[in-house]
Amino acid sequence: MAKIAMLGAGFIGDFYTFSLHGQRGRDTVQVIYSRDEARGEAFGKKHGIPKWTTSMKAAVNDPDIDVIVIGLPNNLHLEAVKLAAAAKKVVFCTKPLGRNAVEAKKMLDLVEKAGVIHGYLEDLVYTPKTLKALKAVQSGAIGQVIWARSRETHPGPHSDWFWTKEISGGGVLLDMGCHCIEISRSYIGKDIRPVEVMCWTDTLVKPIEAEDNALGWVRYENGAVGQFEVSWSFRGGMDLRDEVMGTEGTIWVNNFLRTGFEMFSAGGKKGYVAEKAETETGWIFPVGDEVVELGYTDMFTDMFNAYEKKTEPTETFYDGYIVNEIMDACYRSAGTKKWEPVRLKEWRGREKTSKISGKQDYDKDHLLVKEERMPDGTVKLILKNKKTGKITQTRKK
Numbered sequence: 001m002a003k004i005a006m007l008g009a010g011f012i013g014d015f016y017t018f019s020l021h022g023q024r025g026r027d028t029v030q031v032i033y034s035r036d037e038a039r040g041e042a043f044g045k046k047h048g049i050p051k052w053t054t055s056m057k058a059a060v061n062d063p064d065i066d067v068i069v070i071g072l073p074n075n076l077h078l079e080a081v082k083l084a085a086a087a088k089k090v091v092f093c094t095k096p097l098g099r100n101a102v103e104a105k106k107m108l109d110l111v112e113k114a115g116v117i118h119g120y121l122e123d124l125v126y127t128p129k130t131l132k133a134l135k136a137v138q139s140g141a142i143g144q145v146i147w148a149r150s151r152e153t154h155p156g157p158h159s160d161w162f163w164t165k166e167i168s169g170g171g172v173l174l175d176m177g178c179h180c181i182e183i184s185r186s187y188i189g190k191d192i193r194p195v196e197v198m199c200w201t202d203t204l205v206k207p208i209e210a211e212d213n214a215l216g217w218v219r220y221e222n223g224a225v226g227q228f229e230v231s232w233s234f235r236g237g238m239d240l241r242d243e244v245m246g247t248e249g250t251i252w253v254n255n256f257l258r259t260g261f262e263m264f265s266a267g268g269k270k271g272y273v274a275e276k277a278e279t280e281t282g283w284i285f286p287v288g289d290e291v292v293e294l295g296y297t298d299m300f301t302d303m304f305n306a307y308e309k310k311t312e313p314t315e316t317f318y319d320g321y322i323v324n325e326i327m328d329a330c331y332r333s334a335g336t337k338k339w340e341p342v343r344l345k346e347w348r349g350r351e352k353t354s355k356i357s358g359k360q361d362y363d364k365d366h367l368l369v370k371e372e373r374m375p376d377g378t379v380k381l382i383l384k385n386k387k388t389g390k391i392t393q394t395r396k397k
Contacts, residue, residue: 097320099169143248171210184226
């Protein structure tokens with residue numbers, strides 16, 4: 001059983017603690033750190049946490065604590081990791097790892113030099129649907145992944161610091177693009193090098209300095225593309241969707257908004273419906289178990305299994321660093337309006353990955369371009385001559 005110090009008594013700290021204490025969990029939060037004493041005390045009483053403090057150092061260095069969970073604003077991540085590494089404590093940090101790749105690399109270096117187990121809390125790669133889809137991809141069910149598209153849109157974050165660029169480091173790209181980039185990276189293969197990006201950002205609606213909408217494309221060394229769509233101005237709740245296209249199949253995943261649980265209320269539910277829900281009347285889409293469906297439960301299971309076995313979890317600070325480098329390249333591309341290289345200072349994946357190839361022989365002289373059953377029941381074949389390159393069509397006999 002691990003004893004945990006939760007750094008941060010905000011929205012994400014709440015989700016993390018509900019997840020850790022849920023289903024008779026054996027790993028328990030024993031200390032809560034909050035910069036606001038009253039908020040920390042209220043958080044502690046709410047979750048049955050025996051200690052609360054306004055000293056981050058005291059929380060991290062508490063002799064009873066085994067694991068540090070960071071659920072703080074982005075500008076405090078580096079400070080928290082420095083303290084955890086110095087105390088030789090296991091540390092799990094919320095996304096994004098840093099406000100930029102320089103910060104993320106410092107955090108990676110700190111934990112690796114200290115020799116402590118570290119985890120990147122990227123919950124959306126741990127949703128039950130995503131885990132099942134990843135297993136299908138890894139088994140070869142859809143062939144080689146050519147293109148992965150991930151979308152996260154909602155009306156904007158809960159806390160003021162998200163909207164302040166100096167604290168957060170950026171806008172919707174940094175806040176939510178990190179989710180989508182790592183989801184696509186997981187489908188395409190985390191050992192395949194991201195090489196260049198194209199990105200558009202703009203501030204269309206909100207009166208802020210950072211971007212409130214962004215679109216981007218990440219090209220990988222094998223030719224695959226990861227596409228992300230993120231918005232802080234989408235109305236109607238939180239929309240989390242992924243699509244994966246392979247040489248032999250396709251996967252569609254709808255994680256949120258249309259949850260499979262639909263209810264009409266004329267009078268209003270008079271309470272919390274789901275994260276980022278904008279109404280309590282009319283057709284609403286509650287969530288059965290939000291911490292499960294958003295990936296928190298499986299994420300922490302993976303993290304604490306790694307802690308017990310002294311191994312690495314699926315998502316580490318190295319993954320957080322890679323995502324930060326990709327997002328830095330996206331911001332450069334948004335400025336230059338050109339494809340920009342991903343400047344990785346350290347790469348631990350495969351080198352010289354071969355290009356995706358779906359070539360299929362039809363016979364000794366032809367490649368199969370397409371096979372299609374026609375309305376009359378016959379099967380049409382589109383073929384390419386291997387020598388001449390000529391495309392022809394015929395009927396399957």
